[in-house]
Amino acid sequence: xxxxxxxxxxxxxxxxxxxxxxxxxxxxxxxxxxxxxxxxxxxxxxxxxxxxxxxxxxxxxxxxxxxxxxxxxxxxxxxxxxxxxxxxxxxxxxxxxxxxxxxxxxxxxxxxxxxxxxxxxxxxxxxxxxxxxxxxxxxxxxxxxxxxxxxxxxxxxxxxxxxxxxxxxxxxxxxxxxxxxxxxxxxxxxxxxxxxxxxxxxxxxxxxxxxxxxxxxxxxxxxxxxxxxxxxxxxxxxxxxxxxxxxxxxxxxxxxxxx
Numbered sequence: 001x002x003x004x005x006x007x008x009x010x011x012x013x014x015x016x017x018x019x020x021x022x023x024x025x026x027x028x029x030x031x032x033x034x035x036x037x038x039x040x041x042x043x044x045x046x047x048x049x050x051x052x053x054x055x056x057x058x059x060x061x062x063x064x065x066x067x068x069x070x071x072x073x074x075x076x077x078x079x080x081x082x083x084x085x086x087x088x089x090x091x092x093x094x095x096x097x098x099x100x101x102x103x104x105x106x107x108x109x110x111x112x113x114x115x116x117x118x119x120x121x122x123x124x125x126x127x128x129x130x131x132x133x134x135x136x137x138x139x140x141x142x143x144x145x146x147x148x149x150x151x152x153x154x155x156x157x158x159x160x161x162x163x164x165x166x167x168x169x170x171x172x173x174x175x176x177x178x179x180x181x182x183x184x185x186x187x188x189x190x191x192x193x194x195x196x197x198x199x200x201x202x203x204x205x206x207x208x209x210x211x212x213x214x215x216x217x218x219x220x221x222x223x224x225x226x227x228x229x230x231x232x233x234x235x236x237x238x239x240x241x242x243x244x245x246x247x248x249x250x251x252x253x254x255x256x257x258x259x
Contacts, residue, residue, distance in 0.1 A: 006128065007091040010163045017108050017115065032114065032232045034058040041107075041118030041158065044228045045151035049246065051231055051238035052259075056252035063251045070138055070178050077181055078121060078136060079103055095128040109161035111222075114229055120155045122187075130159045132194065133171040133216070138181055144173040144212035150228075152214075153221035160218055169216040170199065176209035183208075 021037050024030070030037040046054050057063075082103045085093070093100045104119045122134035135152045137144075152171035160166040174190050176183075183189075186206075193204040193211050204211040230236050240256075247253055 005095070006163070007095045011087070011091050014108055014162065017110070021115065033234055036232065038108075038115040038117050039229065039232050041116065041151055041154040044116075044154050044225060045147040047228045047231060048146045048150050048224075050241035050250070052240040052256055053246075053250060053252055054231075055238045056255055060252060060255055065251060070181065073181060078187065094125045097127050099124060099126045099131070101125075107155060107158035107162060109158050111157060111161055111225065111229070114232065116154065116158055116161070116225075118151075118155055118158055120152075123155075123159075128164070129168050130156075130164050130166060131168055131170070133159075133169065134174060134190065135171065136174045136176065138176055138178045140177060142175045142210040144175055144210075148173045148175075148212070149214070150221075150224050153216065154225060156216040157218065157221050157225060166216055166218065168199075170201075171214055171216055173212040173214075174206075174209065175212070176206070180208050 024037050029035040032039065043054055090102065090105075094102070102123045102125065104121065105123055106117070106119055108115065108117050110116075120133050121136045123130060124132040124134070133152050133155045135148060135155070137148055149171075152173055156166055156169055156171060159169065172190065172194055176186060180186050189206045190211055193206050194213060197204055197213060200213075201215055202213050204213060231238060241247065247256075250256065
């Protein structure tokens with residue numbers, strides 16, 4: 001066991017968690033709100049937009065919107081030139097000396113007494129260190145909102161709790177114009193901007209968009225996460241947004257008004 005490479009030990013813990021979830025799914029309902037067995041990073045982020053909306057999505061189902069359609073299409077294009085790789089080969093390359101980029105890698109880990117899961121758009125590793133978490137959003141606005149920061153930071157927590165050393169980790173929230181989803185060079189432009197900037201916080205211009213580049217802070221991220229977890233553990237009721245403009249455009253506003 002002592003001679004086993006670190007990546008094999010990490011992969012073993014990852015598989016044990018998957019097996020635990022599979023067993024729990026077969027024998028019982030989840031202990032979290034909506035009978036969930038684990039909490040998804042994107043749901044945690046959306047709690048910072050409006051927790052009532054998160055509740056409505058689980059109670060009434062997901063509703064497709066033009067914005068979601070654009071986002072789905074854009075993320076599919078980001079995967080267009082990716083190459084599938086066997087799991088063990090993936091982990092070996094993560095611990096290789098050459099920088100290695102992974103798209104939509106499943107992250108799974110415990111945080112205190114709950115299990116978290118998520119799939120970041122892209123991760124850059126080098127020699128076993130996660131260097132950058134990339135999260136792509138498509139919007140006319142180039143502002144990175146709290147929801148975007150929380151989602152990227154939650155991926156940082158996942159990486160840390162999976163056993164990776166996150167001392168060098170930054171996260172890049174890429175806010176690109178919806179039309180940029182047709183740009184085959186979008187990822188290259190983002191990489192070039194981040195590379196020229198170096199390891200320091202900044203807001204980088206990429207033409208029709210911006211890259212919000214920040215150092216990952218575990219303590220700051222955990223503070224945001226712990227507040228969100230209270231909702232899933234049913235220790236408090238969902239908190240509705242105080243911004244009436246969010247309610248006006250919400251697809252669940254009729255259902256929400258009934259509660």
